[in-house]
Amino acid sequence: MSVFDVQGLGVAYGSFTAVKDISLEIPRNKVTALIGPSGCGKSTVLRCLNRMNDLMDATVSGKIIYNGEDIYGPEVDAAEVRRRIGMVFQRPNPFPKSIYENVAFGPRLNGFKGDLDQLVEESLRSVALWDEVKDKLDDPGTALSGGQQQRLCIARAIAVQPDVLLMDEPCSALDPIATLKIEDLIRQLESSYSIVIVTHNMQQAARVSEMTAFFSVDIDDEHGMRTGALVEYDTTEKIFNNPGNTRTEDYISGRFG
Amino acid sequence: MSTTDTTDTTAKTTETGHRSLLVKQGNAGARAVKNRFATGVLTAAMAIAVVPLLLIIWEVTRRGIGAIHWDFFTTDEPSYRQEGGYRAGFVGTAYVMGGAILMSVPLGLATAIYVVEYGRETRAGRRLSDLIRFFTDVMTGIPSIFVGLFVYGFLVSSTGGLGQGFNAFAGSVAIAIIMLPIVARSSEEMLKLVPDEWRNASYALGASKSRTVLTTVLPAAAPGLATGSMLAVARGAGETAPLIMTILGSQYLVSSYFEGAQGAVPLQIYRGARQQFEAGIERAWGGALSLFLLVLILVVLARWLGSKANKLK
Numbered sequence: 082m083s084v085f086d087v088q089g090l091g092v093a094y095g096s097f098t099a100v101k102d103i104s105l106e107i108p109r110n111k112v113t114a115l116i117g118p119s120g121c122g123k124s125t126v127l128r129c130l131n132r133m134n135d136l137m138d139a140t141v142s143g144k145i146i147y148n149g150e151d152i153y154g155p156e157v158d159a160a161e162v163r164r165r166i167g168m169v170f171q172r173p174n175p176f177p178k179s180i181y182e183n184v185a186f187g188p189r190l191n192g193f194k195g196d197l198d199q200l201v202e203e204s205l206r207s208v209a210l211w212d213e214v215k216d217k218l219d220d221p222g223t224a225l226s227g228g229q230q231q232r233l234c235i236a237r238a239i240a241v242q243p244d245v246l247l248m249d250e251p252c253s254a255l256d257p258i259a260t261l262k263i264e265d266l267i268r269q270l271e272s273s274y275s276i277v278i279v280t281h282n283m284q285q286a287a288r289v290s291e292m293t294a295f296f297s298v299d300i301d302d303e304h305g306m307r308t309g310a311l312v313e314y315d316t317t318e319k320i321f322n323n324p325g326n327t328r329t330e331d332y333i334s335g336r337f338g
Numbered sequence: 339m340s341t342t343d344t345t346d347t348t349a350k351t352t353e354t355g356h357r358s359l360l361v362k363q364g365n366a367g368a369r370a371v372k373n374r375f376a377t378g379v380l381t382a383a384m385a386i387a388v389v390p391l392l393l394i395i396w397e398v399t400r401r402g403i404g405a406i407h408w409d410f411f412t413t414d415e416p417s418y419r420q421e422g423g424y425r426a427g428f429v430g431t432a433y434v435m436g437g438a439i440l441m442s443v444p445l446g447l448a449t450a451i452y453v454v455e456y457g458r459e460t461r462a463g464r465r466l467s468d469l470i471r472f473f474t475d476v477m478t479g480i481p482s483i484f485v486g487l488f489v490y491g492f493l494v495s496s497t498g499g500l501g502q503g504f505n506a507f508a509g510s511v512a513i514a515i516i517m518l519p520i521v522a523r524s525s526e527e528m529l530k531l532v533p534d535e536w537r538n539a540s541y542a543l544g545a546s547k548s549r550t551v552l553t554t555v556l557p558a559a560a561p562g563l564a565t566g567s568m569l570a571v572a573r574g575a576g577e578t579a580p581l582i583m584t585i586l587g588s589q590y591l592v593s594s595y596f597e598g599a600q601g602a603v604p605l606q607i608y609r610g611a612r613q614q615f616e617a618g619i620e621r622a623w624g625g626a627l628s629l630f631l632l633v634l635i636l637v638v639l640a641r642w643l644g645s646k647a648n649k650l651k
Contacts, residue, residue, distance in 0.1 A: 082354075147359070148352050148354050148356035148357075148359075149352035149353040149354040149356065150352050150358060150359050150360075152359065154359070156360055157359045157360065158359075158362075158366070158370060160366070160369070160370075161359055161362065161366055162359060164366070165359070191364045191365060191366070192364045192365025192366075192368075192369075193364070
């Protein structure tokens with residue numbers, strides 16, 4: 082049972098085609114990793130999954146079926162899509178507000194009626210940050226360490242109780258120990274959320290994900306065009322141990338990229 | 339926290355049994371309405387704000403276009419009522435602005451370079467930079483007549499001043515004082531936009547501080563610096579009050595920079611608009627239109643340079 086069914090997705094920024102002809106099914110309550118070299122369009126695809134590309138003047142073709150509905154459908158409100166499909170960014174980006182306010186921001190925005198204190202605590206607990214910050218909830222979120230900030234951002238994302246979490250290289254600005262904590266967290270969260278993670282780090286993909294999609298760049302020498310394309314999509318085990326495509330094998334084994 | 343915790347049991351579901359994206363939950367419906375309302379209000383406010391602007395452009399063009407012909411720029415205002423132009427004003431404005439630019443742009447730029455590049459190094463430097471920044475902010479806001487009075491009392495008047503009398507130089511000084519904080523402040527912002535990474539890259543290649551500023555920082559910020567200066571010029575070119583007290587005004591061409599009352603377009607507009615006959619008033623509108631076009635050209639030029647600056651980054 083898939084949460085996303087991406088059908089023939091293509092994205093263009095002006096005359097530049099970033100990715101084309103991407104089709105994949107993303108399973109529910111599992112971690113799916115998107116890997117590949119720079120410029121292969123993996124982040125572009127990720128940003129399409131909650132319509133963040135709307136903000137970048139991109140032309141999107143094809144369909145992204147989420148729970149049986151095209152999220153790019155004419156009647157669909159992008160804000161509603163993003164409420165269900167949360168996002169964590171490459172650099173931790175807490176608001177310049179207190180830790181509490183960072184987590185409470187989304188629920189307040191969405192008119193949460195209930196015990197906000199409890200929701201904040203639950204959210205911070207589920208990212209294993211509660212014990213570290215419970216005595217300083219009024220301190221600015223920006224005063225935390227990088228790894229704590231990123232966990233705060235994840236808590237902020239899950240406080241609006243989304244269905245899916247998209248993560249765009251969430252550990253690339255963090256040290257190995259903080260990275261490990263985030264990876265543990267991702268594995269814990271997968272029982273409650275469907276997670277799609279873009280990563281440059283192949284070991285990370287191998288560690289956290291069940292499914293892996295390998296993207297690469299198709300170079301058209303004639304026109305000098307570089308377009309991202311999906312090369313292979315399979316279980317992480319298969320991709321890393323027995324890839325079906327030589328381009329995947331070259332990348333995984335470090336011969337390229 | 340799963341997908342199925344639908345609070346509204348009557349919610350429309352998709353083929354897969356999930357709540358449809360079209361179903362607004364929580365306050366989403368109200369927010370969509372508010373959003374449309376706010377968009378409407380903002381659009382209306384924007385339209386209202388633009389109305390006076392368009393009216394000004396329309397009126398200045400309608401009434402001034404008739405006065406604009408070659409003679410308007412090449413002849414002096416006649417003592418009789420017909421024909422003639424604002425040559426004295428255009429030349430005078432060029433004199434005053436030329437001097438003002440030469441004084442304010444290098445000084446303002448130097449101030450900004452000190453504040454951004456050198457003032458950060460020491461404690462005393464930081465304190466001085468804060469002080470400079472504070473006073474440039476204050477200077478941006480002082481009334482221009484105050485600047486005129488200051489220069490009048492200092493240079494022009496013989497009672498307590500140097501007694502130079504009205505002259506273009508005094509006008510340049512006054513306009514330069516008005517332009518200086520604008521140049522300094524905008525240049526400071528532009529220099530701050532240059533990423534420290536580039537400075538570090540330059541230092542790491544063995545460049546000295548001065549070479550880093552000259553070969554890395556200034557070229558990177560150049561289009562932005564030009565934009566700031568251009569906007570300061572646009573502001574200075576239209577100043578009237580300080581000129582009354584420093585160059586007095588003249589309807590005849592004056593070639594001396596340091597001696598004798600000098601003309602300027604804003605002053606001729608001021609005089610012309612109060613004349614009792616149609617030709618004089620039309621010349622005033624013509625002067626206004628030429629000033630408007632001059633400022634327009636400068637601003638467009640500034641924006642163009644600014645957009646080039648953004649492409650580099």
